[in-house]
Amino acid sequence: MENEKKKSIRVGSFTFGIMMILIGVNIFLQTITSLDLFRFTLSLWPIVFIVLGIETLYYTYKKEVEIKYDILGIITIFIVLFLGIIFSSINYGVNKILYNKEISSDIVYYLTDTDYSINFIDKVNINNIAQGNVTVKYIEDKEADYVSVRVIFKYDESYKGSIIRILKEGDLLKNVFDINYDSKKMNISSIPDYIKNIDIIVTTNDKSKLEYNGTIME
Numbered sequence: 001m002e003n004e005k006k007k008s009i010r011v012g013s014f015t016f017g018i019m020m021i022l023i024g025v026n027i028f029l030q031t032i033t034s035l036d037l038f039r040f041t042l043s044l045w046p047i048v049f050i051v052l053g054i055e056t057l058y059y060t061y062k063k064e065v066e067i068k069y070d071i072l073g074i075i076t077i078f079i080v081l082f083l084g085i086i087f088s089s090i091n092y093g094v095n096k097i098l099y100n101k102e103i104s105s106d107i108v109y110y111l112t113d114t115d116y117s118i119n120f121i122d123k124v125n126i127n128n129i130a131q132g133n134v135t136v137k138y139i140e141d142k143e144a145d146y147v148s149v150r151v152i153f154k155y156d157e158s159y160k161g162s163i164i165r166i167l168k169e170g171d172l173l174k175n176v177f178d179i180n181y182d183s184k185k186m187n188i189s190s191i192p193d194y195i196k197n198i199d200i201i202v203t204t205n206d207k208s209k210l211e212y213n214g215t216i217m218e
Contacts (some may be wrong), residue, residue, distance in 0.1 A: 012070030041088040120147040123209040132191035148203040156196035
């Protein structure tokens with residue numbers, strides 16, 4: 001029986017699996033939530049030795065197995081852990097900015113407005129389907145060769161909850177307006193709750209070139 005071949009066990013494989021799960025869950029939570037898990041990430045490296053030690057002791061007392069260390073797996077753990085720490089550091093800084101009430105308030109304050117300029121050849125039809133707070137103003141310019149439309153988005157400074165959406169919104173014009181240059185139509189399909197008001201300034205040489213389903217200011 002003494003000459004019976006022992007079963008070879010690679011110590012470190014179990015530790016590798018456990019650490020991959022912990023690191024993966026940690027990165028996942030940091031991606032979808034504002035949880036501050038930076039310190040938890042930094043404390044993961046001692047857990048590698050603890051779990052590896054437990055795994056080693058467990059198999060040491062099993063006489064029917066021969067222990068071999070999974071060196072590649074252990075090295076990979078520390079590489080992934082290092083990358084996880086870098087990701088956590090970046091995420092920690094981003095969360096400190098985006099989820100900090102004072103900073104968020106300052107960002108919203110400085111985002112007082114965003115404006116776009118659009119040109120139509122002969123006329124424009126503006127239709128406020130969303131029925132939101134929209135102001136359309138007409139400016140006459142006898143020398144204008146085309147219909148110039150300026151759209152100004154004014155943000156609601158009190159609406160702090162949408163600061164991340166404001167920063168990630170990208171092209172507001174495409175998200176709010178359905179523009180068809182062939183039919184000369186600008187349909188306001190939806191207005192985000194963090195937009196306080198939309199000012200539309202139309203400049204052309206003839207007021208008849210502007211159609212709007214509301215009141216036009218001059």
